[in-house]
Amino acid sequence: MNKFWMTVIGVIAGIIALSNLGPIIGLAFSGVIIYIGVHYYLRSTSTAAKILWAIVGTVGALSAVSNVPAIIGVLAIAVLWYIYKNWNEETIAAPVKNDPFTNFEKQWDKLTK
Structure with missing residues (x-):
């Protein structure tokens, strides 16, 4: 994703x-x-x-249900965090295989020189 679209989003x-x-x-x-x-x-x-604290918990739960639009805001904050983390990300090259025989040959060449 290029920086223009990241900025718009x-x-x-x-x-x-x-x-x-x-x-x-x-x-x-x-x-x-x-x-x-x-x-x-x-x-x-x-x-x-127990009854008193159950009522307090129920009032808090009803209040949380009335704030359901906050989930959209939390998702927007998550998108902002994702964009912040990926702003300067560069493409990653293919991983180099760690072949033990290739490493052995390289080290053998160093030893024989």
Whole structure:
């Protein structure tokens, strides 16, 4: 892929990522709420505490479901990362076979000189 198309795709992915920044932050916040709810649910011993932390986890899960557009933003960020990593990538030549007989012959020639 040449740099022109990488630039075009990068600009489009950047616009999508910026436009979905709010839902991405909301999804991250929902994930923290779910984590807290599950963490304290597993540590609690009383039934009332388990019910309370289950409700907190459920609220976090419902909040995460409402932030589903953030998945598109996360995919756009992944595309930007891919473009960043492959910006200066050069073509790789065919790998050189590591033939033990060829290496032996090269070393034998060095020894006999």
